[in-house]
Amino acid sequence: MMIADQNLVKKMNKRRLLQEVIHHSPISRANLSKTTGLNKSTVSAQIQELVDEKFIFEIGQGQSSGGRRPVMLMFNKQAGYAIGVDIGVGDMIVLLTDLDGSIVSEHYFDLNQSSPDETIELLLKTIQQVIDKMPGSPYGLIGIGICVPGLVNRSEQIVLTPNSHWDNIELKKIVEDAFQVPVTIENEANAGAYGENIYGAAKAYNNFIYVSVSTGIGLGLVLDNELYKGIHGFSGEMGHMTIDFNGPKCNCGNRGCWELYASEKAFRQSLPAAWNDAEIEARYKQNDVELFTALENFGHYLGIGLVNITNTFDPEAIILRNPLIESNPFVLNAVKNTLSSRMNIRFEAECAFLPSSLGKNAPALGACSMMIGRFINGLTT
Secondary structure, eight states, X not given: OHXXXXXXXXXXXXXXXXXXXXXXXXXXXXXXXXXXXXXXXXHHHHHHHHHHTTSEEEEEEOOOSSXXXXXXXXXXXXXXXXXXXXXXXXXXXXXXXXXXXXXXXXXXXXXXXXXXXXXXXXXXXXXHHHHHHOOOOSSOEEEXXXXXXXXXXXXXXXXXXXXXXXXXXXXXXHHHHHHOSOEEEEEHHHHHHHHHHHHSTTTTOSSEEEEEESSSEEEEXXXXXXXEOXXXXXXXXXXXXXXXXXXXXXXXXXXXXXXXXXXXXXXXXXXOTTOOXXXXXXXXXXXXXXXXXXXXXXXXXXXXXXXXXXXXXXXSXXXXXXXXXXXXXXXXXXXXXXXXXXXXXXXXXXXXXXXXXXXXXXXXXXXXXXXXXXHHHHTTO
C-alpha cells in the first residue's frame, strides 16, 4: 500500500509540473518549485523524466535574480498531434493540430447531401492523407476527436441527428479500427464550447453558454468550468424548446421549436430562393431593406430563445457561433435589442453576449483539445 501511495503521489506531482510548464513556459525549475510548493529535488527528478520522455526541453538560460542564471524549460508542443473532425449537415472540417492547439493543416468539404456511407469513406480517406503528411514526432497521432450535430450518449454512440441520418452508426469503432488510436465522439456544440473555453472567446469565463446556430441550434453548457452533459449526455438541445405552441412540426417530433424560427436555415428560407451567398453579401453592402428586415427578424428570434436561456442558467457569457452573426454586427445588435426589451436590466448588463472568436473551426478545435487533454492526463495516470 505504501508503494502504491508513493507512486500515485509521484504521478500527481509529475502531472502538476507538466501542466505548469504547459501554461507558464518558459519557466525555471526554481520557479516550478515556488509555484507548486514541491521541493527542489522532487522537481529536478520529475522534470528530468519529462525531458527524457520528450515532453519538455531546455531552451537556455534566463535572467538571474542574484545567483546562477536558471535554465528555462519549454513544453514540446510538437511531441504529438491530434486530429479534430466536425461533421455538419452539409459540410465537414478536418483539422490537424499540435499539442498546443495550433493548426498544422486544415481541410474543408461540401458534403452535398452525401449519405453517411459516402461521408465515412471521405472521412477515412482524408484522415489517412493527413497522417501521411503529418510531421515526425515522438508520439505521432495521439487521438482523433469527432463531433456531430445531434444526440451523443455517454458511451459516445450517435443516438439521433435530427437534421441528418447518422442515427445508431458505430462511428467510434469504425475510426478506431481503421487507425488504432483513441477516438472520441462528441456533440458539436459541446465540442465548440470546449474549443472556445480553451482557445477562444470564453477563456476568461467559468460559466458560459456556447450557442451554435446553423441548420439547427445546439448549446454547449460550461458550468463551474466543467462541460455539463446531463445524465445521458443529451443536455444542450435547446434548439428544440417550444417558442410557439401552435407552430409547425419539427424533425424532432415537437412543434414550434426555436430552431424553426432562429436557425440559419430558417433565415435563408425567409429570403427569396434566388438569393445565394454572393447576392446576400451584395445586398448587405447596399443596405437592402428586405435583407436587413430578415436579419433583424433572425436576431429577434434568436433573442427570444436567449432570454429563456439566460434566465434559466444566469451565465457570465453567451458565445454565439454563426457566420452571419460574426460578420454582421447588425444581427448581434438585434439580439441585444430583444434582450433589452424582455429582461431585467441587471441580467442583461452582467452577461456578455459575444460572437465566436474561433468561427467555423471551433468544434473541430474543441475535439482536438479533448484528445490532447486525455493524452496529457494519461501520461501520468
